[in-house]
Amino acid sequence: MKQITLAVLAAFAIAGTCSAAVKDGTYTKTVTGHNAPITVTVDIKGGKIASIATKDLESPGVGKVAIKKLEDSVIKNQSTNIDIVSGASVTSFQLLGAIKDCLKQAGAEKGDFNKRITDANKAPVTERADVVIVGGGGAGLASAVSPVFSL
Template structure:
């Protein structure tokens, strides 16, 4: 009996270890990512789509739609991303916060230089990079 239990626990441990090792390069990529300090005072009105696609893995790939109205970011909609919505509703990422909280911070601050969701830094960085890529299209010279 104990051998069966220990075998099951060992298998679970090995599986988790392999999963962590397999996603390590993608996690490192997002830890090292730079979010540009775009000038939000130079945005053209319109709707822009941006995405983040990891080069090491695609676990946290994100695609967003950012709307600029009267020169300000007025809405941010997630078009694609894993583990942020279930049945059309935002799900808790960490500590009661959802991706909508990150989006609302960007809208409120009119900046990408906002606090990330504590405990979900990598996911936050992926979405902020997708927003940056959308807003680069809205920049005026």
């Protein structure tokens, strides 16, 4: 009797540490984008992110590029723990938040689809410069067009 009780307790302990499997289906979330609302639809098949579709009015050269890049990266890596796209921070944060919400609707827990994605093959970039202009305000733009700093 003691062996059966211990086996049952062990099974409950193991089951308690496992995350729930995500349910296959289509999940949707609408968030506020940079220019207008973004509606995100995530398809889950076989417990994995199969596709992500968005309806948005983001700018063609910035927001839409960021959306495509992030969608592809989330699907490829099966993770939402990826870097945002610089220059499209609002769109990036909102899109990733909507995808996370869709995954939560599917039954994903906090640690699911959260593996940190890094580019291990990316070599560090080292640059040398006499002058570095940071910023695009009045001083930065004046410095950038100044003949003193022209190459």
